[in-house]
Amino acid sequence: MSQRTPTSAPPRAPWSYTRFQQRFAPYLFVSPFFLLFAVFGLFPLLFSLFLAFHLWSPLDGIGNWKFVGFENFQLALGPTDMFWKSLKNTVWIGLLSGIPQHLVALPLAFIIHHSLRRFQGAFSTILFLPYITNAVAIAIVFATLYSERLGILNYLGGLVGLDPVRWLGDPNMVPYSVAAVVFWRYVGWNTVLYLSGLQAISEDVYEAATVDGANGWQKFWYITLPLLRPMMFYAFTLTIVGSMQLFEEPFMLLNDGGGSGGAGLTSAMHIFNTAFRDLDMGYASAMSWLLFLAIFALSMLNNYLFTRDGGNK
Amino acid sequence: MTVTPAQHATPRAPTRRARLPWQRVPIWALMLLACFLSVVPFYLMFVWASHPSAEVFTFPPHLWFGDAFARNWQGLMQVTDGQAPRQFWNSLYIALISTLTTLFFCSLAGYAFAMYDFRGKGALFAFILGTMLIPPLVMDIPSFLVMNNVLHWVGQPRALWVPGMANAFGIFLMRQYISSALPRELIEAARMDGATEFGIYRQVVLPLIRPILATLGVVTFVGAWNNFKGALIMKLSEPDTMTLPLSLRRLGGGATNVNVDWGAIMMLVVITVIPLLIVFLLASRQVISGLTSGAVKD
Numbered sequence: 001m002s003q004r005t006p007t008s009a010p011p012r013a014p015w016s017y018t019r020f021q022q023r024f025a026p027y028l029f030v031s032p033f034f035l036l037f038a039v040f041g042l043f044p045l046l047f048s049l050f051l052a053f054h055l056w057s058p059l060d061g062i063g064n065w066k067f068v069g070f071e072n073f074q075l076a077l078g079p080t081d082m083f084w085k086s087l088k089n090t091v092w093i094g095l096l097s098g099i100p101q102h103l104v105a106l107p108l109a110f111i112i113h114h115s116l117r118r119f120q121g122a123f124s125t126i127l128f129l130p131y132i133t134n135a136v137a138i139a140i141v142f143a144t145l146y147s148e149r150l151g152i153l154n155y156l157g158g159l160v161g162l163d164p165v166r167w168l169g170d171p172n173m174v175p176y177s178v179a180a181v182v183f184w185r186y187v188g189w190n191t192v193l194y195l196s197g198l199q200a201i202s203e204d205v206y207e208a209a210t211v212d213g214a215n216g217w218q219k220f221w222y223i224t225l226p227l228l229r230p231m232m233f234y235a236f237t238l239t240i241v242g243s244m245q246l247f248e249e250p251f252m253l254l255n256d257g258g259g260s261g262g263a264g265l266t267s268a269m270h271i272f273n274t275a276f277r278d279l280d281m282g283y284a285s286a287m288s289w290l291l292f293l294a295i296f297a298l299s300m301l302n303n304y305l306f307t308r309d310g311g312n313k
Numbered sequence: 314m315t316v317t318p319a320q321h322a323t324p325r326a327p328t329r330r331a332r333l334p335w336q337r338v339p340i341w342a343l344m345l346l347a348c349f350l351s352v353v354p355f356y357l358m359f360v361w362a363s364h365p366s367a368e369v370f371t372f373p374p375h376l377w378f379g380d381a382f383a384r385n386w387q388g389l390m391q392v393t394d395g396q397a398p399r400q401f402w403n404s405l406y407i408a409l410i411s412t413l414t415t416l417f418f419c420s421l422a423g424y425a426f427a428m429y430d431f432r433g434k435g436a437l438f439a440f441i442l443g444t445m446l447i448p449p450l451v452m453d454i455p456s457f458l459v460m461n462n463v464l465h466w467v468g469q470p471r472a473l474w475v476p477g478m479a480n481a482f483g484i485f486l487m488r489q490y491i492s493s494a495l496p497r498e499l500i501e502a503a504r505m506d507g508a509t510e511f512g513i514y515r516q517v518v519l520p521l522i523r524p525i526l527a528t529l530g531v532v533t534f535v536g537a538w539n540n541f542k543g544a545l546i547m548k549l550s551e552p553d554t555m556t557l558p559l560s561l562r563r564l565g566g567g568a569t570n571v572n573v574d575w576g577a578i579m580m581l582v583v584i585t586v587i588p589l590l591i592v593f594l595l596a597s598r599q600v601i602s603g604l605t606s607g608a609v610k611d
Contacts, residue, residue, distance in 0.1 A: 021510050022504070022510055023431075025425070025429070025510035025511070026429035026431040026434070027425075027431065029421045029422055029424065029425035029514070030421075030422045030425045030426065030437060030484075032418045032421070032478065032479040033418070033422055033441060033479035033480075033484060034437075036475070036476060036478060036479050037444060039459070040452075040456055040459065040475075040476035041444060041447075041452070041476075043455075044452055044455030044456045044458070045447065045451070045452070045455065047455045047458065047459075048451060048452075048454055051454070051455070058458060058461060058462065062462055108343075108344075108347060111340055111343065111344065112344070115337065115340050116341075116344060123344060124601055125594075125597040125598070125601070126348045126351055126352060127347060127348065128593075128601055129351055129352065129355070129593070130351055130354075132535050132589055132593045133355075133586060133589060134539045134541075134557075134558060134561075134585050134586055134589060135539065135541065136539075136541050136558040136562055136585070137358070137561060137582040137585045137586050138354060138586075140578065140579075140582055141354045141357060141358050141361075141582060142354065143565075144357075144361065144369070144370070144575075145354075145357070147370060150370040150371065151370075151374075152357075152374045155373055155374055184351075184354070188351060192604075192605060193605060195605075196601075196605035196606070241448060244448070245448055245449065245450045247542055248541050248542065252562065252565075268450055271450070271453075271454075272453070272542075272546075275453070275454045275457075276545075276546060281454055284454055285454050285455070288450055288451045288453070288454060289451065291448070291451075292447075292448055292450075292451050
């Protein structure tokens with residue numbers, strides 16, 4: 001260690017490289033995040049907020065934006081634009097995929113945890129597999145399954161006497177078809193989350209309940225569910241935030257327009273089209289902030305529902 | 314509520330009564346069905362990649378492998394103008410460099426937050442966590458503009474990996490692990506022995522946090538490999554920069570076009586998915602327990 005001559009008054013410890021680097025190392029170690037966030041986070045965020053009140057295309061060049069006040073927001077919320085429709089599509093597809101995800105994942109995790117404990121690792125690996133796959137690749141596989149005349153789904157339906165379904169052609173079917181892919185991809189992830197939540201519940205609690213004469217259903221209702229609440233809250237939050245930004249699956253299955261009648265056009269797709277196809281950056285920024293508000297509101301609602309009765313039930 | 318790795322490993326006493334075998338039949342049937350549905354799309358992509366293009370769509374559909382694997386590879390080279398290996402390399406390059414830089418910067422910051430006391434630590438960490446609340450979608454447009462009008466990085470791979478090098482999730486995951494798995498005395502001891510601060514990180518901390526490095530590594534690799542929207546926005550669409558997801562989009566987009574080489578497309582699908590399967594299966598236990606232990610610990 002290099003010792004330098006003291007430069008300050010005698011009562012203070014001599015300046016040393018060791019001490020210096022000990023004091024400043026942590027700042028240096030955490031600084032990359034803040035540097036990157038300043039350039040790729042904070043500045044863009046403020047710029048996006050600025051753009052939301054302007055009319056601007058990147059082709060106009062920096063500085064040539066026109067202030068329009070709340071016009072972008074009014075346009076998005078008005079009846080003429082696709083934004084409302086896309087928001088409704090997004091929420092609808094989110095409900096169709098999200099609710100079944102949790103309705104299936106919770107019992108699956110429960111069964112794995114309580115009845116198939118020895119195979120826990122194998123089951124969670126297999127169920128987790130869809131989560132790590134490539135959305136574009138898997139959308140192509142599902143598009144093939146959904147093929148109207150030659151797809152496997154309609155083939156199987158035909159075997160039991162069902163008429164062919166226009167999975168990706170019928171606007172009424174489209175939200176279900178997209179939601180099925182999303183469901184497939186994330187149900188295993190939720191199962192694994194719930195499984196780890198269940199594993200964290202101490203066995204003693206159940207034993208105490210058994211001593212008190214609780215039956216299986218009572219144990220589930222009065223022990224498992226309440227103790228699983230933090231994990232459920234976390235899993236719900238992830239589902240909400242993820243569903244509201246759904247992009248790749250419908251984009252690949254239906255093309256950027258969202259299929260016939262735009263039934264599969266999500267808000268993320270609409271914003272993407274507006275920004276990068278129509279180059280209307282100000283308007284797209286305004287819509288992205290509206291979507292952010294929608295996500296925020298739904299997260300708050302989720303938070304409210306979970307904290308309302310303070311851990312009871 | 315906390316989930317620690319130690320609790321995962323705790324064996325539970327077998328308190329429940331053994332059930333009769335026949336009662337377990339529905340449970341097993343249900344689980345096997347769930348596993349079957351999880352795996353079947355993967356199985357089918359391999360089946361389709363092994364059949365001649367014209368037979369990907371046949372009626373009734375093929376459910377077993379064919380012998381056209383090599384033919385479809387040639388078809389893929391044809392429809393991509395021989396660029397498929399290059400696209401694979403582009404994806405691999407971005408994923409690997411993302412992974413290495415993310416592991417380095419996140420573990421460094423996570424270590425600082427876990428093992429040092431410094432002024433402003435709490436506020437800085439809270440700020441980092443707070444940035445996780447911003448939906449990525451809000452960042453798409455302005456980060457494109459920064460890349461396009463300020464840095465002129467559009468069309469270059471670094472537009473994809475630089476912004477995420479030190480990310481909130483990674484720092485959080487690292488801090489959680491390091492503060493629960495590494496004793497402070499260890500750091501003090503190394504300091505007594507005269508190690509520099511970075512030396513301690515490199516020689517003491519890094520070797521001890523391999524499990525969580527594996528978790529974050531796989532997650533980052535998978536995320537970067539799959540980054541479709543980012544590549545689309547940053548226009549990695551030239552032959553020398555195109556990544557696999559963009560190539561897939563170009564060949565199989567909309568999936569309504571019947572006059573394309575479906576065998577070749579399925580070959581590309583398989584090539585896109587295989588590295589993910591390999592990386593995940595090598596570390597699945599570690600990834601699952603690492604991810605879920607970071608999940609609810611706060």
